[in-house]
Amino acid sequence: MRRPVGEQLREWRERRRLSQLELAIEADVSTRHLSFVETGRSRPSRDMVLHLAERLDVPLRDRNHLLLAAGYAPAFQESPLDSSSLKPVAAAVRQILAGHEPYPAVVVNARSELLDANSAVGLFLRDVSPHLLTPPVNVLRVALHPDGMAPNIVNLPVWRAHLLERLRRQITNSGDPTLHTLLDELSSYPGGEHPDALGPAASVALPLVYRHAGRELTFVSTLAVFGAPRDVTVAELAIEAFYPADNETAAMLRKGVGAE
Structure with missing residues (x-):
């Protein structure tokens, strides 16, 4: 009711x-x-x-x-991302993802479920267990699950704390009960939340330090959303793009380290 x-x-x-x-x-x-x-x-x-x-x-x-x-019809439509009405949005998303290579970028919905990604994301998924990559793929679960990215995140405690706090803010904003359940699940994973040091890049933006093929890659990330959305799907889209935080990481990615 x-x-x-x-x-x-x-x-x-x-x-x-x-x-x-x-x-x-x-x-x-x-x-x-x-x-x-x-x-x-x-x-x-x-x-x-x-x-x-x-x-x-x-x-x-x-x-x-x-x-x-209140007894009124909905005001905002909800269209699949691959629908004809959202073709311009889908094209913009693909252009952003492709243009961001060789650096990783993903597109997620309001529940952090993966909708699209560029090929560079493969460097994050190399050691992830297949059961975490069965759709719908939740990027927060992939990041923090012991069978996911977590073993390769060098600064796991601080990155975990960052992701959990971001999820708490989403819950406050939306009140979505599904996110409450997700928070309980993620909070039960090992990893800690109180590191002693955040590293030199933390004074500018919180870094993700990721171990890949024996190398440590350091990233900062940005979240982008569409302005003035009038469709529910578009309003819930977010593009997270990862940028190299140092010259060494940038050079490795330009050499195609993610494709190894």
């Missing part, structure tokens, strides 16, 4: 740590009306649902849930 829209809006407000007064001021509505909406004494209009959801930075998928709970 779908929960009332007012109850869901209140939950989103509390997740964003806003009082009714703060949200009312931000949304330019009366606290009385907002209170009536949250308690179910007043049915919000479609525009009001979207207006409040915008101010609360609710993900597009959940904005559709709010609209359905």
Whole structure:
């Protein structure tokens, strides 16, 4: 049974740590009306649902849930990445991935499931157990599982702490119960979270130090998303690109070390 829209809006407000007064001021509505909406004494209009959801930075998928709970049709479509409507997006993704070679890059959804990758990612997957690469592949599981990348991550405790904290932020933002389950699973893996030293690159960006074919490669990564998305799939896409953090790593990758 779908929960009332007012109850869901209140939950989103509390997740964003806003009082009714703060949200009312931000949304330019009366606290009385907002209170009536949250308690179910007043049915919000479609525009009001979207207006409040915008101010609360609710993900597009959940904005559709709010609209359905209020008795309205969803406002945002959800199309497969390989659909005709998303051809420009898919083409842009492929161009970014190809253009980033010889450095690794992946495309994931809101649950960190792998949607696409360039060939350079192979250097991270060389020693990963096949059971972790059966779709849907979760990149966080691949990174931290003892049968995944973890044994080759030289600075595993700090990288593990970074990934777990990033996942916690995703949970706060989305409230997705699947991510709660994933966090519990990943937290149970060995690896620690409190290293004594982060290394010289940490003063600029947290590095990933990865052992590959007897060499230590050092990377920094960036996360990119699409601006002003109007499709749920597009809104949940993220491209993580890994860059060499030192000249030695850059030289090795240009020589094709990932293809060994």
